[in-house]
Amino acid sequence: MNKSDKILVSILLTILIPILILLNFSSSSNLAIVYYENNEILKIDLKKAEQEYEVNGYNGIVKIKAGNGKIKVVEETSKNHICSKQGYIDKPYETIICLPNKIVIKIASDSEYDATL
């Protein structure tokens, strides 16, 4: 390897390594996605400060609080209120499921698990 080769290689590496790192990290974005049945109805950037959102569930309005890296359901219409009692989620494999309202909230980064239970 002569000198110009070395320069070329080092240029290539300095360009590529940050790109590779960026590619790997960009997948763990801080985004929450709210679904109604199979349809995405809301995307929330969790890096923002906490605020309230409202979406329409099967039984009526579902109130969501999200921001500062976490998200929770604060109010919904159902018998047992399982999803509003659940509290905050902040890990990529966690989900909030408001079954009577057919609302599902996921954190949209690649989980290291294929499934959790």
Add this chain to the structure above:
Amino acid sequence: MKKIIIFILFLVLLTGCQENKYLEKNFFYMDTYINVKLYNVKNAERAFDKIDEIYKEYHELADRYHNYEDLKNVYYIKNNNDTTETIKLDSRLCNMIELGMEYNQKTNGKFNINMADILDVWASYRENKNGVPTINELKEAKNKIKPIIFKEKCEILNNHPSIDLGAIAKGYATEKVGEYLKSEKIDKFIINAGGNVLVGNHYNNAKYKIGLETPNQEKSIYKVLRLENKSVVTSGGYERFYTYNGENYHHIIDYETFYPANYFKSVTVIADDSGIADALSTSLFLLPIEEGKKLIKNTDVQVVWYINDNQIVATEGISKYE
């Protein structure tokens, strides 16, 4: 020099290959959010339609609250006005009831699909959160129970028994979905039906990584399982419960005492068949650990018991999945 550049390009290509394409769809049946992922399929619409159909069929068969035209489901069995002495069961329903009866025997009666009347008493307290049923109230409900009596193979006495398949139908239907996918040569899949997970072959010739969550609000992962072509089911009282006077009362009722079983926070079962895993996880939740160990002796079933004091006990064979 060329070699180095090729090597670097190769690295870039490799990172591009990590992603595995899957198509997913959610279903809402049997009080459950069901997520199905199919890997490396081009067109999954037909498969998803069929999966929807299978879950819908089992949902309707196990539905205690609704009547469906031309379907003799558990609602029909309880509420029909027919004057016939017996009812010929739908073969799918028959198989689920037989599975339930089998585990009723294996648990010396603790696991019981014939106690919907008792579950209803608990459900009304859970909804109103206004106390705990008294033993007399529960015994009264028990005395109203009409037993399931088989007269012939898949033919029961029409004495209006109330049947609850909550501990069986989800897993049973999931197993049928798995069988359908394999018959269509769609063998790389993962199904998560609310605590019932069924995995096929792995998309990358590896194993599916399944995280077991602690049975509390925190939901951190306390154990990781690596599985292929297996079913894993968790039963626990940490999601569906109510609190009264500082005590938690969950939904898994022991037919011997009529009260929620209290040995464990959760029990996880790994087995080949998802229907059996479902029935087993509830059965083991109802049994003291030593009796549970006896129940699975000489089988390939592996179990993780998450005990009330947060101790974790697992069968020896679990190590092959870790």
